[in-house]
Amino acid sequence: MNTPLRRLATITLVMFVALMGAATWVQFFQAESLNTDPRNVRMLYREHGNARGPIVAGGEAIAVSVPVDDPFGYQRTYPQGDLYSAVTGFYSIANGSTQLEKAENDQLTGRSDQLFFTRIRDLLTGKKPEGAAVETTILPAAQQAAREAIGDQEGAVVAVEPSTGRILALVSTPGFDPNALAVHSTSEAAAQYRALDEAQGNPLRSKVIQERFAPGSTFKLVTAAAALESGSYTSETLVPSPVELPLPQTSATIGNFGGSSCGGEQVTLADALRISCNTAFASLGMTLGEDAMREQSERFGFLDPDLTVPMEVVESVFPSDLDPAMLAQSAIGQRDVQATPLQMAMVSSAIANGGRLMTPYLVDTVRAADLTVVSRTRPQVYSDAVSASTASQLTQMMVGVVESGSGRSARIDGVQVAGKTGTAQTTEGQAPHAWFTAFAPADAPRVAVAVIVENGGNLGNEATGGAVAAPIARAVIEAVLAS
Template identity: 60%
Template sequence: MNTPLRRLATVVTVMFLALMVGTTWVQFVQAPSLNSDQRNVRTLYREFGNFRGPIVAGGEAIVTSTPVDDSFGYQRSYANGLLYAPVTGYYSVVYGRTGIEEWFNTELNGSADSLFYERLQDLVTGRQTRGASVELTIDPTVQQAAWDALGDQRGAVVALDPTTGAILAMVSKPSYDPNVLSSHDLASVRTAWESLLADPGDPLVNRAIAGDTYPPGSTFKLITAAAALENGMTAQTPVAAPRELTLPQTSTVLRNFGGSACSSTGAMTLADALRISCNTAFAQIGIDLGADELRAQAEAFGFGSPLNVPMDVTESRFPTDPDAPQTALSAIGQYEVRVTPLQMAMVAAAIGNGGVQMTPYLVQAVRSQDLTVVDETDPSELGRPISATTATQLRDMMVGVVADGTGQRAQIPGVTVAGKTGTAQTTDDVAPHAWFTAFAPAEAPRVAVAVVVENGGSMGSEATGGAVAAPIARAVIEAALARTP
């Protein structure tokens, strides 16, 4: 063979090898990622052509698939879509999927490993493959109560079972209707999408767990109080509570709400400081404890740690390296402290559960089409941020907040409620956020709740956590306690 032929043979051989390697790489190595890519239209047609399992809350399907006479085969439908959208998410031909639709996609479309034997039975019997049903922990009554109580105000509500971590309600407003995104009229879907993106209320954001986190205001005083108790104080320890506190190294003066005095003597017990939410007292406690102790206690409650429920939760955060005046402001939930409503519900739940923090979760079980449980969530302990003794003292202090302190509008006849108010400043030109977090019954909690109402809601700059958020929490707690234990 002459030299040109040898060179040509070598080039052809290299090309064949490159083709084989490339084909193998695409078909075997990249196949999983390509199949799961939401831009893969073939995957969408294949998925829409199969029966997608329902999403269930309280024994009723809130998301279903029904046969339709078009190229997709099935239409995804959302009952009461606005109410559940932050949880279920959407399943769209154009824009893919979010929420439970995304995180449990393989279970819903029937391709999950846990459904292997069901698919094998389908192959043998000739039965049509159907996706599994996903059962949520959401209680429809509690969810509706939270939705109704929040009204037309922007904000979020989260309710947990403190003993298990099961999420009983997750409401975010404003919300959106997933049905407009699941439509097979692609032009109308795109129009709806652009409208949602342009909406200044950001309805696609689940405010309960994601998006822009909030300054917690005085609800963070629970963490400051916990740090104080863990470092040797008791509920009856006297603390300084001046009318005004000049922040260290500055001429800035910190005042209490309305410029009032917390005590005629300039001192009070830690319990009373929490009961009336004394800013100067807790700022001084923060200075005395120092940033490291406050940060350690916040992190013990879950700040700065990744979490999913199964959707990813934005991490709450305590400032990295605050100086003394910044530490004082951080101790009252201001400066750069930021939280999600879920985080504050977890703080209240841990206190109510004797210092044991449970892992929050949204999915109770996954069932195959013959209703066999193929996966189930077992409650698990996330951590123990405080001792049982500290939890008991904090509980009693929170009971005082509702009994005759700033949280009296959360009172429920015949039920002892433990709670904490918060009014979180943002910038001078907008009204503060109104907060309330609580658990009940205080002696044996069945529900923990956190409420945030953005920029004071209907009361605007006149709002406080006790006036705006506490009544919302009360309605949610009443609904939760009406459940069968």
Template identity: 50%
Template sequence: MNAPLRRVAISVLVLFTLLIVNVNYIQVVRSDELRDDPANTRVLTEEYDRERGSIVVDGTEVALSVPTQDQLTYLRQYPQGPVYAPVTGYYSLIYSNTQMERAANDVLAGSDARLFARRLADLFTGRDPAGGDVVLTLDPAVQEAAMAGLEGVTGAVVALDPSTGAVLGMASTPTYDPGLLSSHDPAGIRAYAAELEAMDADPRLNRAIQDNYPPGSVFKVVVSAAALSTGEYTPDTVVPAPDTLTLPGTSTELRNFGNSSCSSSQEQSLIDALTVSCNTAFAQLGIDLGEDRVREMAEAFGMTGEGLEIPMETAGSGVGDIESEAALGQSSIGQRDVRMTPLQAAMVAAAVANDGTLMTPYLVDQVRAPDLTVIDRADPEELSEPVSAEVAGQLTEMMESVVANGSGRAARVPGVTVAGKTGTAQVAEDVPDHNWFIGFAPAEDPQIAVAVFVANGGGTGGDTSAPIAREVIEAHLEGQGG
């Protein structure tokens, strides 16, 4: 063979080798990645040929597939779409899937390993393949109350069962109709998506878990926990509470909300400081405790900067950088770089309610095969123990005082002792403040822990968020016979 022909042969051999390697790389190494890629509409289209499983809340299908007469065999429907949209997400021919539709896709599509026996039986019997159902932990009364309370504002509500971590409610507003993104009309889908994108606040963002915000004074519960856990403080310990506090190493004066005075004596007990949400007292307290204690307590409550899978992926919460004592003072009142998701805020309340033990939040109670056989059931897990039962009791006493005597009065429920904390977080100059409330009830036997976030509400957590929390708490307790 002459040299030119040999070079051609070698080149062809190399090209064939590269082709074979690439095919194997795509089919073997990247197969899972490509199959799970939301942009891979081929896989999504194939899934329309089988009945997708339902998402179920308290025996009601809030997402289900129904037969059609068009080219795609099944259509996804959401009977109470806007109420559950933050949790269900959508299942779209154009935009793939989001929220639980994505997080539980393997079960709903029937490809989950736990459904292997069903798929094998389908193969031998000729039965049409179908997906499994996902049964959520949500309390419909809580979900409806949360969404109603948030109507007209941008915000979020998360409610948890403190003893298990089960998510009882997860609301986010503004909301949308996932059915309009899940139709079989591509033009209609794109038109509705464009309508949502044109809104000031995108309704497709689940603000309960997908973004974090400065928490303001609700972070004072974490600082209180850090102080009480040292053994050097009790709720009755007197701390400085000046009208203004000059931050160390600066000429910056930190003031109380509305330039108010926390105490005529310029000092007050720790319980009174939390009751009236005294900024100067908690800024100084955080400085006295030191960054390590404040940060360690925040991380023990879950503020590690890392997200969770519930099974939807959440944004992280954290304290951020603290480069000086002045920064520590600002961080200790929930400002500067401190950020929380509403889920994380609810976790703080839930840990206090559960005698200091923080349970891992979860949304899926059961996974069912197409014949409704339960193939998996939630097993609550402890995430951490940020404080002792004794400290949790002290925090409960202090948070009860906030609702009974202080800034959280609007969260009172007749005949029920509510423990809580308000928060009003500055965002930027000439931008309305964020408003928060966290709490739990009944304080002596907690059944629900809740966090309410109103973005740029412009008021205070006590007058904007606390009333929503009251409605959510009442809805759950009435359903429990409380």
């Protein structure tokens, strides 16, 4: 009789342990994944039932939750539509979230550990929970100027404050209206998402941080920096500048824009940058070598897979295992060199800031619902990209680009602008990308800008960085300086 009882007791104990173990596994170990699972309807109702904190630019809400008479309680709205779509992203019942709505979700919902005591206070006082406000670094005048200047062309514009790393403008075109994705009808929201996902130009992606492109001649700033940092060159050093440069071990050659001469068989490094001489910089890259080029690229932020602003920034690339011909092409920003617009703004920003690169950031302050400060971003040094001497020489070289070189369209009366144009070849049969990166005022920089207009924008194959991208940068610079 005792044996069957013992067996029954053992089975009961095993079942009890299994039940407790399963409950513990679900409630503790799987809690986070279940809470964040988009299929978890309870989580959706819980999140939407509380007021999500606003996203703010220049003191105005650019994303806010408003009460609605439906089971969800609140609906996300975006008062200025697509103007800030690359900043806010969207928050959707059917499609999740992107950009700041995703990166700052814990703050906006009030679930962040930094808001623990706020949640306890609300629980004790019976106050309905509210998310924290996320105040961005965006300068609305610069954002508006960037959006208007790029118009209906596909591309991206980003502006950074060199001394701090504050992102002042972040525009990606085509944009989209986040309100269309924030509706509470899951079928309608899903249909809107599908339409945007299939639309030309990748409107749902922020090209400033999520797309990378051949930087073309804007990358010559990195090559010039590597030369000056080597100690073997100054801005007045003569470098070879043939009309056509044969590439070693191949039958290919590199020529200059339009097949033109750079003014002789040799030019100064400053003049090579001013007129954007391909053969001079291709030759220079081979002389400097792959290691020097890669090291300089890394000091400007290339090859960093961990950069966030706080959204993740796709890694900019300088290739490895290069033969001389590949190195020559890489030195002028072609071949497999790839950069985000933010990366090229970081290059200009470091030069503007005396060689010290500050980490770019988009969130200035997080405030609880009672306006107490939860966190405030403190500027941080990313790297000493170049020496102060190199930065000074590069600044004067870039001033020459705008005053008497390929970047004349960026000139501003009474303001000295330092810049660099770029026209990057893309796939065969496609018009080149038009680039421009700059900072101003050159003697006391307040803003660094990078612009890309894809496939030449409205000018197509006739486009150059100076003709298409430089005027956009000028408009943003003027907006910042007027603020």
